[in-house]
Amino acid sequence: MSQDSEAAARLGDSSLLRRLNLAAALGAFIKSPSLTLRELREIVGVSRPTAEDLLAELLEYGRVEETAAPRQPAGRGAGRPARHFRFRAESGYVSGIDIGAHKTLAVVTDLRGNPLALHRRDLDPGLPAADRLRAAVDTARACWADAGLEPGDITGVACGVTGALRAPEGVFDVAAGPAGSGLTPYSLPGFTEVDVAAALSSGLGLKVTVANDIKLAALAEHWKGAAQDHRDIVYMFAGHRAGAGVLLDGQVHQGRHGAAGEIGALPMLGWESAVERLHARGAELAAGNTSMPAGREGELVIASAALQDPESIAVLIEFAEVLARGAAVLTLAVDPEIVVLGGGMSRGGAIIAEPFRRELSKLMLFPIEVVTSTMGADSVALGAARLALDAVFADLLDVPGVDPRS
Amino acid sequence: MSQDSEAAARLGDSSLLRRLNLAAALGAFIKSPSLTLRELREIVGVSRPTAEDLLAELLEYGRVEETAAPRQPAGRGAGRPARHFRFRAESGYVSGIDIGAHKTLAVVTDLRGNPLALHRRDLDPGLPAADRLRAAVDTARACWADAGLEPGDITGVACGVTGALRAPEGVFDVAAGPAGSGLTPYSLPGFTEVDVAAALSSGLGLKVTVANDIKLAALAEHWKGAAQDHRDIVYMFAGHRAGAGVLLDGQVHQGRHGAAGEIGALPMLGWESAVERLHARGAELAAGNTSMPAGREGELVIASAALQDPESIAVLIEFAEVLARGAAVLTLAVDPEIVVLGGGMSRGGAIIAEPFRRELSKLMLFPIEVVTSTMGADSVALGAARLALDAVFADLLDVPGVDPRS
Numbered sequence: 001m002s003q004d005s006e007a008a009a010r011l012g013d014s015s016l017l018r019r020l021n022l023a024a025a026l027g028a029f030i031k032s033p034s035l036t037l038r039e040l041r042e043i044v045g046v047s048r049p050t051a052e053d054l055l056a057e058l059l060e061y062g063r064v065e066e067t068a069a070p071r072q073p074a075g076r077g078a079g080r081p082a083r084h085f086r087f088r089a090e091s092g093y094v095s096g097i098d099i100g101a102h103k104t105l106a107v108v109t110d111l112r113g114n115p116l117a118l119h120r121r122d123l124d125p126g127l128p129a130a131d132r133l134r135a136a137v138d139t140a141r142a143c144w145a146d147a148g149l150e151p152g153d154i155t156g157v158a159c160g161v162t163g164a165l166r167a168p169e170g171v172f173d174v175a176a177g178p179a180g181s182g183l184t185p186y187s188l189p190g191f192t193e194v195d196v197a198a199a200l201s202s203g204l205g206l207k208v209t210v211a212n213d214i215k216l217a218a219l220a221e222h223w224k225g226a227a228q229d230h231r232d233i234v235y236m237f238a239g240h241r242a243g244a245g246v247l248l249d250g251q252v253h254q255g256r257h258g259a260a261g262e263i264g265a266l267p268m269l270g271w272e273s274a275v276e277r278l279h280a281r282g283a284e285l286a287a288g289n290t291s292m293p294a295g296r297e298g299e300l301v302i303a304s305a306a307l308q309d310p311e312s313i314a315v316l317i318e319f320a321e322v323l324a325r326g327a328a329v330l331t332l333a334v335d336p337e338i339v340v341l342g343g344g345m346s347r348g349g350a351i352i353a354e355p356f357r358r359e360l361s362k363l364m365l366f367p368i369e370v371v372t373s374t375m376g377a378d379s380v381a382l383g384a385a386r387l388a389l390d391a392v393f394a395d396l397l398d399v400p401g402v403d404p405r406s
Numbered sequence: 407m408s409q410d411s412e413a414a415a416r417l418g419d420s421s422l423l424r425r426l427n428l429a430a431a432l433g434a435f436i437k438s439p440s441l442t443l444r445e446l447r448e449i450v451g452v453s454r455p456t457a458e459d460l461l462a463e464l465l466e467y468g469r470v471e472e473t474a475a476p477r478q479p480a481g482r483g484a485g486r487p488a489r490h491f492r493f494r495a496e497s498g499y500v501s502g503i504d505i506g507a508h509k510t511l512a513v514v515t516d517l518r519g520n521p522l523a524l525h526r527r528d529l530d531p532g533l534p535a536a537d538r539l540r541a542a543v544d545t546a547r548a549c550w551a552d553a554g555l556e557p558g559d560i561t562g563v564a565c566g567v568t569g570a571l572r573a574p575e576g577v578f579d580v581a582a583g584p585a586g587s588g589l590t591p592y593s594l595p596g597f598t599e600v601d602v603a604a605a606l607s608s609g610l611g612l613k614v615t616v617a618n619d620i621k622l623a624a625l626a627e628h629w630k631g632a633a634q635d636h637r638d639i640v641y642m643f644a645g646h647r648a649g650a651g652v653l654l655d656g657q658v659h660q661g662r663h664g665a666a667g668e669i670g671a672l673p674m675l676g677w678e679s680a681v682e683r684l685h686a687r688g689a690e691l692a693a694g695n696t697s698m699p700a701g702r703e704g705e706l707v708i709a710s711a712a713l714q715d716p717e718s719i720a721v722l723i724e725f726a727e728v729l730a731r732g733a734a735v736l737t738l739a740v741d742p743e744i745v746v747l748g749g750g751m752s753r754g755g756a757i758i759a760e761p762f763r764r765e766l767s768k769l770m771l772f773p774i775e776v777v778t779s780t781m782g783a784d785s786v787a788l789g790a791a792r793l794a795l796d797a798v799f800a801d802l803l804d805v806p807g808v809d810p811r812s
Contacts, residue, residue, distance in 0.1 A: 232662065246739065248654065255741020256638065257772045263738045265771050268674050268731065325674070332669045333652065333739035335661020365671050366663045 019397045021046060025054040026063065026393065029087035030112060034067050036082040055085065062091050063111075063396065089114070092155035093147075094392060096384030097140050097200070098213060099161045101125040101188060101240060102296075104136040106143035107381045108154070113223070113389055118378055119143035129190030130199075137203035156388035157206050160213035160380040161196055162241075163187030209391060215252045215261065216383030217375070218245035221340050223386050225375040232336040236327045238319070238352060239343035240279075240298060242271050244326055246334055252387075253334075263326050274322040281315045302348040316348070317355045324359035331360070331368055342373030425803045427452060431460040432469065432799065435493035436518060440473050442488040461491065468497050469517075469802065495520070498561035499553075500798060502790030503546050503606070504619060505567045507531040507594060507646060508702075510542045512549035513787045514560070519629070519795055524784055525549035535596030536605075543609035562794035563612050566619035566786040567602055568647075569593030615793060621658045621667065622789025623781070624651035627746050629792050631781040638742040642733045644725070644758060645749035646685075646704060648677050650732055652740055658793075659740075669732050680728040687721045708754040722754070723761045730765035737766070737774055748779030 021044060028043040029035060035043070041051035058064040067086040089112040098105040105120040119142045121135055136159070144154060200208040218235030221227045227235075231250040237243040244261040246253040253260045264271045282297025285304055305312040327339050339360070345352055357370050373379070427450060434449040435441060441449070447457035464470040473492040495518040504511040511526040525548045527541055542565070550560060606614040624641030627633045633641075637656040643649040650667040652659040659666045670677045688703025691710055711718040733745050745766070751758055763776050779785070 248659075253654075253740065256743050257741055259771055260739065260741035262741075262771055263735065265738060266734060266769060328672060329669065329735050330739050332671060333666065333736050334659065335663055335666035335668075337662050363672060365665055365668055 094388035098380035117146035160216040214243035215245035220383035238345035320355040328363035500794035504786035523552035566622040620649035621651035626789035644751035726761040734769035
């Protein structure tokens, strides 16, 4: 009936309560350099026999090991010293991959999420799907080799890709709009015809989860970026294209079809024409500049706007304003704590951020805090690593075992 | 790190685990006519001593009592018969109040949410705030008297009011747009200058929680209406005005300022002019019809459209289409399982529902199920009762006690 009793009704089997205790124990170890049994018991709030069972289970699965006691202040009394245990962050590794129009990028982290290596390869925006997927597989393998790891060391892999995604029962694959809808959300060449998750899984020999890249960038912003202190976040992506993602309670809000945040599909927002004008201006400025790498035209527009080029300034203001209209829509829809402006164009500084803030505040019922992303070009790959990490812990907590409380 | 471990980190004290067990026990009793200790133990999934502690606590707080055994099939074996216990739905009562432009309405239910009485009073839309609040207080008291209850019998009261609301730390009061914003969301006369919660609490001698009426109608639809099988819901209100509410995981998604769903404030949706045209057409049709009660003009427009009046048909189609545009915005923002079309105008049938569905499906990336509300004019008051019930159970589960698992 109440939120608590509904939550508890779902807890109506003891294995879920056991998992919650195990999760709490694991969380306690992840947050501390080391813990004694007494400390574990106090943090998780369980009886001594339960704490012993939890510790035994984590030791058995190799996630925790005994370690030397941290340096003690002198004269701490006699008696047998307590045994100390630590989380084995190196007991598994996860990898996050980003497949975009102009690059593919992979990171690998330990189970605490500390990055060990990053590998990047530039791609031609017209590259066919099969070649793009092969490049992503090669990049991930190169990244793992950089960190001195074999594929067998990798516990989980996730990948962010550009495009709207479906999420039937948690399995993602790239989707276009419904047949005959006339809606074809932006996606990579050929990606509406391949099963990205299957192709990457087969190429890497590991199960790969695929998610929308902008949602993963939002997750990275919450994990390691500008939105670490907030749990309800609207993330606006200003890059070679425009996009949005929503985090609620610190998790990506996927929605029923994995489409939450896909407001760019609404013609009334005018995103498509603003993005087209930005690309056209970038192409004009790049004409004759053959050394300009593909996908960096936005930087040219920003640079020329900084030199007071009126045409580039007008194009960027329009781009910022249509993005702000999308932010207003999402902010009124979910009423978040904060709006994050991210993506490569957000690094253009005030020239994007000021018209964005001005237009957004005009449309709001209440003042809303806007921050600019502090993440770099690795945000999607890091968000993917975080998603893989979540899956590893979810698996870990699903192991069978006796109920430690009975 | 993972969702489970984050949830568990918040569970880092044993009292919360104890509350979850207590909530599960209470939920089990609410769902069954009666339970034995063995049945309770099996449903909650705890050891016998823990189940005994939980039962003792619920007995002590008067929420459960021993009852006669249900009729048994003959020859069920010898031995001492098991004792049976039942939830005391009559151990408390909650009341839900609706304060609208044209009426105030109150319901009272037992702790299982069964309505015992409903009382309604029509109001003049221009009635000053103080008189409107007094009428609501009188209506609630009359409702309680209808059910044979004294104010002292009422455990919790919540009230839905028309208007955008702020929710600082869970306390709601009516708010207009920020000063100088030019935005003045629809609210009842004078209600931006009074503390509605304080006025009702003082008038009734009980703490009253105040919430936005449309969000409560959405909650009622999930509780007892067309959306009982769904947890992620976009609710569109088509009545004397237009509005929306979002439920996520079966709960009202309030957002940071209690403003989630307030997309009507976006000028690009064109809600205001469509509602004005509806009112104007209703006023034209009502001219000379002095017996027409205030606030029922929409019914006149629907009736004349059913008689093929082209002007009324055009006005209703426009109203349905702008509402559909709002539904598209919210559906792309949160990607719900279902869209519910509610409010008095939704009872106009196909004349509203068909253009609504058509326009919504044009704007969507994916097909979305649309259902029409099955609730009547008491939906806001019932949603308020449900909110009050949630608060009663939350309080109940916060009682101090020993950890039943240690």
